[in-house]
Amino acid sequence: DNELKALAEAVNAKTGQWTATPLVAGAQGNGPTVQVTNPADRRDKVGSYVSADAALVDKALANGVAAQPAWDRLPAASRAAILEHAADQLEVRRGEFMALCVREAGKSLPDAIAEVREAADFLRYYATMARRLFGHPEQLPGPTGESNQLFLNGRGVFVCISPWNFPLAIFLGQVSAALAAGNSVIAKPAEQTSLIGYAAVKLLHEAGVPADVLQYLPGDGAVVGAALTKDPRVAGVAFTGSTETAWAINRALAARNAPIAALIAETGGQNAMIADSSALPEQIVKDVIASAFQSAGQRCSAARVLFVQEDIADKVTGMLAGAMAELKIGDPGQLSTDVGPVIDEDALKILNDHAARMDKEAKKIAEAKLDAAATGNGTFFAPRAYEIPSLDILKREVFGPVLHVIRWKGADLPKVIDAINATGYGLTLGVHSRIDDTVEYIRSHARVGNCYVNRNQIGAVVGVQPFGGESLSGTGPKAGGPHYLLRFAGERTLTINTTAAGGNASLLTIGE
Ligand code: UN1
Numbered sequence: 001d002n003e004l005k006a007l008a009e010a011v012n013a014k015t016g017q018w019t020a021t022p023l024v025a026g027a028q029g030n031g032p033t034v035q036v037t038n039p040a041d042r043r044d045k046v047g048s049y050v051s052a053d054a055a056l057v058d059k060a061l062a063n064g065v066a067a068q069p070a071w072d073r074l075p076a077a078s079r080a081a082i083l084e085h086a087a088d089q090l091e092v093r094r095g096e097f098m099a100l101c102v103r104e105a106g107k108s109l110p111d112a113i114a115e116v117r118e119a120a121d122f123l124r125y126y127a128t129m130a131r132r133l134f135g136h137p138e139q140l141p142g143p144t145g146e147s148n149q150l151f152l153n154g155r156g157v158f159v160c161i162s163p164w165n166f167p168l169a170i171f172l173g174q175v176s177a178a179l180a181a182g183n184s185v186i187a188k189p190a191e192q193t194s195l196i197g198y199a200a201v202k203l204l205h206e207a208g209v210p211a212d213v214l215q216y217l218p219g220d221g222a223v224v225g226a227a228l229t230k231d232p233r234v235a236g237v238a239f240t241g242s243t244e245t246a247w248a249i250n251r252a253l254a255a256r257n258a259p260i261a262a263l264i265a266e267t268g269g270q271n272a273m274i275a276d277s278s279a280l281p282e283q284i285v286k287d288v289i290a291s292a293f294q295s296a297g298q299r300c301s302a303a304r305v306l307f308v309q310e311d312i313a314d315k316v317t318g319m320l321a322g323a324m325a326e327l328k329i330g331d332p333g334q335l336s337t338d339v340g341p342v343i344d345e346d347a348l349k350i351l352n353d354h355a356a357r358m359d360k361e362a363k364k365i366a367e368a369k370l371d372a373a374a375t376g377n378g379t380f381f382a383p384r385a386y387e388i389p390s391l392d393i394l395k396r397e398v399f400g401p402v403l404h405v406i407r408w409k410g411a412d413l414p415k416v417i418d419a420i421n422a423t424g425y426g427l428t429l430g431v432h433s434r435i436d437d438t439v440e441y442i443r444s445h446a447r448v449g450n451c452y453v454n455r456n457q458i459g460a461v462v463g464v465q466p467f468g469g470e471s472l473s474g475t476g477p478k479a480g481g482p483h484y485l486l487r488f489a490g491e492r493t494l495t496i497n498t499t500a501a502g503g504n505a506s507l508l509t510i511g512e
Contacts, residue, residue, distance in 0.1 A: 004335075008109060011099045012333045018047035018100065020198030023205075023216035024060045025067075031056070031219055036195055039106035039341040040332055040378040046103045049194045051219030057227040060215045064157035064184040065233055067212035072154040072182035076134035080127035083176050086207035087123035090116065090172075093203075097168060100196045105167050106341040106378070108332040111295050114459070115168050119200075121462035122173035122480065129485050130180035137494070145499035152489045154182025155262060156235030159228045161221070161249070163240045164343055165298045167193030170266075172200050173462075173479055174238040175214065179204075181488035183236070184213045188225055190241075192343050194218035221245070232258030236488065240300075243267040243397075243425075243472050264487050266474040268397040269300050269427030272420045273457060274442060275316065276413075277309040279432035283454065284308070285319045288403065290456040291430060293327065293368075293383045296339050297401035298347075301428045301450070301458045301467070305391065305404045307416050313407045320385055320405075321366035327383055330374035339368070341378040342400050348379045351400040355384055358402070361393055362386040365405060391419050413438065417445045427469035430457035449473060 018036075022029035031051030038044035052060075071079070090097065094116045101112040137149040158178035162171040171189060178185045189197025201216040217224050228234060229252040239249055246265040253261045273291060275284045284306075291303035308316050332340030342348050358364070365385040383401035388394070394404060408416050420429070429448040433439055439453055449469035450460060460467035466481025468474050477483040 007095050007098055008333065008335060010095050011102045011109065011112075016096075016099060016103075017045065018104075018195040018199070020047070020049035020195050020218060022050065022052040022056050022060075022218060023198070023201055023211065024052070024056050025063045025212040025215065027056055027059045029053075029056060031223075034191070034194070036104060038103045038378070039343055040330075040380075042377050042379075044103065047195050049198065049218050052217040052224050053219075054223070054227055057217060057224060057231070060186050060217055061157060061228075061231055061233045063212040063215060064186055067210060068154060068156055068182075068184040071179075071184060071210070071213045076130045076180070076182075079180055079182070080130045082204075082208040083123045083127040083130075083180060086176075086204050087120040087127075089203055089207060090120050090123070097196070097199065100199060101168060102333050104195050105164060105193050106332055106343060107295070108337055108340045109335055111332075115166065118166070118169035118462060119172040122169060123176050125463045125480060126173075126176045126180040126485060129482065133485055134181065134489070142495075145497065147496045147498050149494045151492045151494065152181070152486075153492060154184075155488065155490050156183060157186060157233055158183040158236045158238060158488060159186050159188060159234050161188045161225055161237065161239045161241065162190060162197065164190035164192035165295070165300075166240075167196040168200055170240050170479075171197050174240070175200070175204070177485055178236075178238060178488050179209060179214065181485050183488060185215070186228060187214065187216050188221070188228060189216070189218055191218070191220060225249075226252065229253055230256060232256045234261055235259065236262035236264070238264045238488070240266040262487055264475055264477070266300070266468050266479065267472065268399075268425060269302075269469060269473050270305065270391070270394065270397055270420075270423040270425045271301065271303050271428040271430075271457065272305045272307055273303045273430030273432065274307045274416060275309060275312070275432040276435065276438055277311045278434040278438075279312070279454070281312055281316050281319055284316055284432045285323050287430065287432070287456040288320065289323050289327075291458050292403040293339055293401045294458060296342050296381070297383070298342065298399055299458050300473075301460065303403065303428075303430055303457055304398065305394070305406060307406050307408050310407050310409050313405075317365050317385075317387065317405060324366040324368045324383060324385060327368040329368060329370055329380055329382060339383060339401060341375075341380050344379055347400065348381055351381045351398065351402065354398045354402060358384070358386045358388075362388045362404070391423060397425070413441065414445070417442060421445075421447050424472045425469065426471040427473040428452065428457045430455075447471065449476075449478065
């Protein structure tokens with residue numbers, strides 16, 4: 001673990017200053033410059049970036065339209081090789097990317113390590129899937145004397161709008177999928193993590209993606225994102241973020257007099273964990289702590305509500321309070337830190353407002369300790385747990401380290417599942433039970449995308465646990481799953497008459 005120590009030292013040196021500008025072939029950025037500071041320590045100046053303006057959006061779209069057909073006509077294996085080369089280079093340069101994840105996004109060191117690994121996994125997985133799906137046309141059965149083939153192709157210009165909570169992994173996941181499928185891409189990073197997005201785009205350019213095939217437009221979502229999604233030249237959008245923003249994007253795309261765009265949205269959740277009295281309290285507490293508070297609860301997969309069966313509820317909440325008292329909140333660059341900062345002042349305000357409401361309307365089980373000396377210069381929020389009577393008092397997703405606990409009685413499992421389904425979200429669900437029938441009942445009645453049994457409910461592994469929800473939680477298909485690339489693709493069927501009377505066959509005869 002000398003390597004880990006060296007990485008930690010590099011991260012903590014806080015010497016690097018990063019800058020970014022829009023990357024649009026043949027044009028310069030000239031929107032407002034945004035200063036970037038470290039969420040864990042606002043005195044740490046991480047760098048700055050120049051935002052895109054409306055003229056750059058227009059130029060980027062024109063470039064993307066012109067460049068896409070040649071990229072699409074490359075063999076899928078050539079596109080795949082470029083993505084795999086980028087994955088190799090990402091691993092070689094992981095120290096720099098980890099440092100950026102810690103300093104710009106406030107990621108803890110273990111989260112930063114996982115982030116780089118997941119990003120490399122996405123690049124390699126979509127490369128493999130592109131070879132498999134796009135490598136050869138599929139021969140379809142048909143009557144004698146006829147050949148039928150199905151070809152997959154890119155749709156055109158894809159806009160990828162990515163979140164700050166997985167600024168490298170989801171960013172590269174969306175972009176690499178769109179590229180693998182033969183699209184040109186305009187990447188719009190989250191405002192909070194534009195420097196990481198810039199480094200990721202440069203990585204792909206250096207690996208061989210042409211500058212006009214992948215362009216980068218940082219800036220305010222209300223300016224850059226809005227200009228992109230109302231433009232008729234956009235063939236598809238991949239978006240990860242809030243349900244509300246997904247609605248706005250959907251409306252903007254629908255209002256265009258243009259080809260119907262593909263929208264792939266991965267949005268919020270009101271994720272529950274259900275524990276019955278056959279489960280092991282130690283295991284429940286360990287898994288709920290990880291699911292609710294790792295990454296400061298800033299994952300769409302995070303547990304927000306623990307439904308615990310009455311007979312073990314006192315024991316579990318007591319142990320939970322004990323475990324929360326041990327959580328160390330502070331510098332995400334220290335390996336001993338459990339919970340780092342939340343992303344910015346706006347996020348902190350939403351969490352503080354929610355906590356103030358819960359302090360009035362619910363019973364507080366525990367609040368972790370904030371050490372002012374370790375957290376005074378950053379946007380930190382102490383993890384909290386509240387006991388609430390029902391889901392009704394939680395109106396929408398609260399994106400941070402707040403857990404809500406609800407007790408349920410033995411015969412009420414169907415009501416618990418109905419209440420979870422009634423939130424309208426359907427992303428992750430944790431189950432703790434050693435009764436097979438209970439697990440099967442929950443699995444078959446809960447409308448969620450990812451159900452995890454007797455473990456934590458975060459950290460889906462690319463290619464192993466395809467990730468994504470239904471209803472208000474997203475459109476599908478699942479990221480890191482075998483069908484994801486298909487939504488980025490168009491399909492063309494070629495039918496040829498191969499009998500002697502057929503035009504092609506007789507031309508061949510004449511040719512001979
Ligand atoms: C998100 O938080 O936006 O399984 C989605 C997980 C992650 C979640 C990513 N893949 O925890």
